[in-house]
Amino acid sequence: MQRIEHRACFGGWQDVYEHASDTLGCTMRVAVYLPPQAAHGRLPVLYWLSGLTCNEQNFITKAGAQRYAAEHGVIVVAPDTSPRGDDVADADGYDLGKGAGFYVDAVQAPWSAHYRMYDYVVHELPALIEGGLPASGARAISGHSMGGHGALVIALRNPGRYRSVSAFSPIVAPSRVPWGAKAFGAYLGDDRAAWRAYDATALVETATERLPLLVDQGDADEFLDDQLRPQLLQAACEAVGHPLTLRLQPGYDHSYYFIASFIGEHIAHHAAALHA
DSSP: OEEEEEEEETTEEEEEEEEEETTTTEEEEEEEEEOGGGGSSOEEEEEEEOOTTOOSHHHHHHSOHHHHHHHHTOEEEEEOSSOOSTTSOOOSSSSSBTTBOTTOBOOSTTGGGTOBHHHIIIIIHHHHHHHHSSEEEEEEEEEBTHHHHHHHHHHHHSTTTOSOEEEESOOOOGGGSHHHHHHHHHHHOSOHHHHGGGOHHHHTTTOSSOOOEEEEEETTOTTIIIIIOHHHHHHHHHHHTOOEEEEEETTOOSSHHHHHHHHHHHHHHHHHHHTO
């Protein structure tokens, strides 16, 4: 990885790296916050997955997470949300194509040539981080909206790989909402049975690890009723006894003002598990 940004922040360093991705077949950027404790040894990592239209910059410039990561001694890694480049397939609109990878491995052309964000986040990115930075191998994962979907799915599909998981305003049932149906139809094809592999409400039914889920959702979110529908995840978890803390936060919308208000609590939640 080649470092292309390097800024002092809360006693540590907010960096951005660029690297050639074998998984995605393009050049990717990933933001990394190294807290001051990283100068003295290896630290656990919180992987953050951002939402639709975002890249590696949104979380690091808007969430205010560095203060809490420095307090708790946690590295924060925030990759871009999709492959990038002139030869990468794209579409009109914000909810398909670049900036909208949905953290799946596409099987349909033309998307399958590059859109393998699930494999990238689960395998290639951690190998790069743990191989080249002072990362201990202890992992947690979180995200917002499309990224909240990605965090829940990745944690549920990989028992033992992450010590904790949380999400802000996640798309909990992409198979049953317009955003997910559009993306899954394009990336995965028309067989809705295949969509279940990337649907958190389906995955909790057969999860072999009861990793507790922490979800914060604003009750003034403009996408709450048609795209997010957290009650579907609540019902799925109740049906099988999967531990879920679902907090409906009064007055908050879908924006980074919401994330900034509660990111400190989420990082403390992850730090407790990562340092245990």
